[in-house]
Amino acid sequence: MEEAIVRAKATEFLNGQNITDKAFYACISKYMAEIPISQTGMKYCPVCEGAACGVCGGCHQLDKEFLFIGPQCPVEIETSGMTPCVAWSWAYIFIRDADKALNKKQRTKTNRSQPYRPERFVRVSIQKLEFDECI
Numbered sequence: 001m002e003e004a005i006v007r008a009k010a011t012e013f014l015n016g017q018n019i020t021d022k023a024f025y026a027c028i029s030k031y032m033a034e035i036p037i038s039q040t041g042m043k044y045c046p047v048c049e050g051a052a053c054g055v056c057g058g059c060h061q062l063d064k065e066f067l068f069i070g071p072q073c074p075v076e077i078e079t080s081g082m083t084p085c086v087a088w089s090w091a092y093i094f095i096r097d098a099d100k101a102l103n104k105k106q107r108t109k110t111n112r113s114q115p116y117r118p119e120r121f122v123r124v125s126i127q128k129l130e131f132d133e134c135i
Contacts, residue, residue: 003037009098010091024087031091037099048073051092055084
């Protein structure tokens with residue numbers, strides 16, 4: 001899948017959210033441009049194999065689809081508040097899901113089944129954030 005197409009789809013997913021904090025939005029956009037489409041070579045947790053944060057390299061499991069369901073990694077580093085790590089994880093999720101959606105859409109063309117519809121994307125309203133800077 002061509003990188004520009006995946007990044008455009010990820011930007012479409014980002015624009016579908018209701019993010020009112022311009023600094024947070026800009027930080028997510030910055031990280032989306034930096035995260036590789038192919039996950040080959042990315043840092044990951046050796047215990048749970050979750051993607052490690054591209055900012056600090058330590059926190060992970062922020063990319064889980066459902067944060068409070070399923071097993072928690074025993075070496076997980078908790079992140080609180082709206083930090084650059086959270087912005088990176090959002091960017092990672094948008095890139096990952098855009099790649100999945102486009103790959104599935106391409107597969108369904110050959111299988112003649114229904115196209116992928118990202119129902120899990122829910123408009124999220126973020127009002128007051130304590131997000132100051134993007135690393």
